[in-house]
Amino acid sequence: EAQVTQNPRYLITVTGKKLTVTCSQNMNHEYMSWYRQDPGLGLRQIYYSMNVEVTDKGDVPEGYKVSRKEKRNFPLILESPSPNQTSLYFCASSLSPSDEQYFGPGTRLTVT
Amino acid sequence: DAKTTQPPSMDCAEGRAANLPCNHSTISGNEYVYWYRQIHSQGPQYIIHGLKNNETNEMASLIITEDRKSSTLILPHATLRDTAVYYCIVINDYKLSFGAGTTVTVRA
Numbered sequence: 168e169a170q171v172t173q174n175p176r177y178l179i180t181v182t183g184k185k186l187t188v189t190c191s192q193n194m195n196h197e198y199m200s201w202y203r204q205d206p207g208l209g210l211r212q213i214y215y216s217m218n219v220e221v222t223d224k225g226d227v228p229e230g231y232k233v234s235r236k237e238k239r240n241f242p243l244i245l246e247s248p249s250p251n252q253t254s255l256y257f258c259a260s261s262l263s264p265s266d267e268q269y270f271g272p273g274t275r276l277t278v279t
Numbered sequence: 280d281a282k283t284t285q286p287p288s289m290d291c292a293e294g295r296a297a298n299l300p301c302n303h304s305t306i307s308g309n310e311y312v313y314w315y316r317q318i319h320s321q322g323p324q325y326i327i328h329g330l331k332n333n334e335t336n337e338m339a340s341l342i343i344t345e346d347r348k349s350s351t352l353i354l355p356h357a358t359l360r361d362t363a364v365y366y367c368i369v370i371n372d373y374k375l376s377f378g379a380g381t382t383v384t385v386r387a
Binding site: 225265 | 311313320321322323324325328366370372373374375376378379380
């Protein structure tokens with residue numbers, strides 16, 4: 168089954184404790200991206216990747232890092248999480264930015 | 280960047296057509312219009328996309344004006360399961376920008 172998976176689905180952590188949210192797709196997609204969703208603000212793109220080792224900033228990259236060492240994986244790293252990063256996070260993949268985006272199920276992160 | 284403007288919310292009666300407008304007045308010639316929807320807090324789901332011609336699939340129809348400055352998503356026979364947030368986006372370069380979308384509530 169074609170899908171995008173994210174782990175963990177729920178995470179509660181404390182300020183400053185490094186964490187990684189994993190994202191994996193099995194569709195051989197070139198383009199992958201991360202979004203955060205906050206009430207009333209829609210989805211805002213954090214980072215995107217055009218291919219392996221090619222990443223770039225989206226609209227809200229501050230406080231986040233990403234890597235793309237393999238085509239299928241695109242982890243999101245929070246080196247020092249803060250409470251304002253409490254949000255619902257989505258990973259997505261597609262053949263290209265102008266193709267249909269396939270979204271993961273979301274990761275709900277709470278930073279206390 | 281081509282931005283989109285959508286009404287924040289709208290209601291629709293079950294069984295009736297739902298017409299969702301979207302303005303994208305700064306769209307350029309090679310930019311597609313995409314529609315997605317998000318049910319509760321699930322990942323957004325692709326609905327339809329188009330460039331300049333009207334498009335139809337099993338879920339919806341997309342009507343794009345001749346000047347391409349606006350479009351309308353039509354759900355022909357809305358059901359309670361169509362209650363969701365609907366996003367109209369224009370793909371510009373490599374970045375994707377989703378606004379707040381339109382919250383559609385289908386009422387019995």
